[in-house]
Amino acid sequence: MNMQSQSESIAPPLPFNPRSPEFRANRYPTYDYLRTHHPIYYRSEGNDWVLTRYADISEVLKNPIFGHAQKSIVSLETGTPAPINNFLGLRQESQRLMKLWLVRQNPPTHTRIRPLLRSAFTQSHIQALRSHIQTTVDDLIDRVQDLGKMDIINDLAYPLTLGLNCKILGIPPQQWHPQFKQWSVSLSLSLDLDVTPIANEQGLLAIAGLAEYFKSWIAQSRTCSQPQDNLISTLIQAEAEGQLSAEELLANCILIFAAGHSTTENLIGNSILTLLNHPEQLHLLQADPSLIETTIAEVLRYESSVHSIPRTTLSDIELSNQTIRQGEIVHCIIGAANRDPAHFPNPNQFDIRRKPNPYLSFGQGIHSCIGIHLAKLVTEIAVNIIVSRLPGLSLATESLEWEDSFMGRGLKSLPVVF
Template identity: 70%
Template sequence: MSKLANNQTAPLEFNPRSPQFRANPYPTYDYLRTHHPIYYRSERNDWVLTRYDDIVEVFRNPSFGRSQQKPKLQTANQQPINHFLSLRQESQQLMKLWLVLLNPPDHTRIRHLLRNPFTPSRIQTLRSHISANVNNFIDGVKNSGKVDIIKDLAYPLALGVNCKILGIPEQEWHPRFKQWSDNLSIIADVDVTPIANEQGLLTIAGLAEYFRSWIAKCRSCSQPQDNLIGSLIEAEANGEISEEELLGTCIFMFAVGHSSTANLIGNTILTLLNHPQQLYLLQADPSLIETTISEVLRYESPVQGISRTALSDIQLSNQTIHRGEVVNCIIAAANRDPAKFLEPNKFDIRRKPNPYLSFGQGIHNCIGKHLGRLVAEIAVGTVVKRLPELSIATESFEWDDSFLGRGLKSLPVIF
């Protein structure tokens, strides 16, 4: 299949920047999967993949990774043109050190340093903390009769858990955390705009300043810190990670540690309220919360896609992907592939098996998947139990500006 033949104009446009598309991308995914499953975009020189098997092949094949360009860190004797350009350059360099943008062996080395806080046994120790926070929240709003699930519950809860993992107490939170989170959700997006890219780079600069100060404060502590930042500081002292990698990893873990979890909570509540029979099933049998979260991860994934770069020329389903070309793996489309899932457009909280791809596969699978699931299971399970008369309080929804990270800006409900 030639690029030209594969790039016939589709009647349903794949436009990640369109609010109309983000409101309901699934008809476009269905069309592309059926007619153009390996879709070449000549204007971007990249590919859009929508079939389950193709995407699994990309995840598992070491010939697909990230750009192999190494960051060029500025040395002390180099003089920047001006302060703004210096910050911008440093932000670009720090972003290149993010775990998700690394290939082995650097990826393997840094991921190994992050593993301990995210083991299933360590995650389970947070259960009572998460449950207490959710119940305290409901106690505080129960008499009001209304709440915004995203702004009042999902985001603060997910941010708090992430900061607890990192080792940042609430009194040390920066007032711009929310704004920074929003900006970072777009900088690594598909078809990012120049303005969003610059906002993201400025955000990285702000977080770099924040984390430099916080790391310095942690280093001054006499006792070792039993948290992620503390373990990374220890790894730096042992020569396992550089100072720049430490800073870049802190920024990365802040960026990815809570937004997708908040979106998973919001997407679950919205989907259940749009499928009242499924909500009744869950309320009648709370043990279904695990398969409910799995089904939302499949049906309304908070991560719509993951991009990879061909590290060499490679054949994928009889199509040649050339070295350096980006493939956008639309996992939300793969999660509804009828070749893999029976009645894929049906929301069924009792679905088993459910091999969704929302946490990725291979070496880049989501390191925080157990934590994200636990937070969502506790939050959603508690809300539907304690607020059984929950209903949506709006007729229109505004989805986040990010395409790859799918979530609502707000979800007002009444009860």
């Protein structure tokens, strides 16, 4: 058990309660207070730490001492007794598959698997998707143009990012499962900070559903006589060459599906909302579309779709005069680091011309997001087309509802008129 100094142990007047609706509606006053008064904040109820300062978070993300520790999960292949019913068997398999995700690996396993997944996100692969992305965005806007209204999330961001993710994996639209959306939401909430028992079980069920789906699709992909240019085929080939196991293949298909579209979907929504809330910046972008790259960079800093990245301490370490013990979890609050005044001038000002802009939204170090360039390209194209084709864009309501997740930051819907 860690003991902080007397000043550090005083509970802040703005309690860090990630499940509070008030906090989720506007997190930044709490972040500011914690960063100023309790930048390395120990939560006795969870025996974990909340970090809000840019320098500390950057150190954690780059330091290999902060990695991922796995709780032991019994494999069903080791001769242990079979589970007492099918539900428990699915639950155990879901836990085992989560353990095999790339984002939960340390070297050397991480070093072995990451290049295999990264192969689908090279610059050449990404640039080859540019015209497809542009055509898809235009088609989605064409469907609603005559209506004079749309939901940025459900009419554009979700189908765009899901379709692109499935294209990368090699899943054609006619093979999409009707539960994709619900599985994605349930899985996201099960990975949240201070997750509820119900959300945890729903997440395990979502993994079980995705596992059944991908087992079938992988089996079907194995029958193709010619290698296909998609990630699943690449991973099947890697498995055949002994570079990863069948379970690692399945687990990381689920990971890429779950992580590959939700954060970009949220980033598109956050971009449009932030621009609408800053009309002078929106008009600046509309007058000069070449500002789109710095615009999305500023959204990533100002209203990131990722607000927290967890790490586990693999051995005792001192961080800014605080001792963090082996096995303790450290929550790197990216949303707070991105508004640290020690690193960003006027951090609460949204400025689409901001340079330099070293935001931490995609992480740092060996675990940085492999889809960073694709996420930025998709968002840049989508936002530029939206603001150019719909110049009279405005919010259809002031009552917007954020997703229930703390670690992710996104809207459930974003209705607009034009």
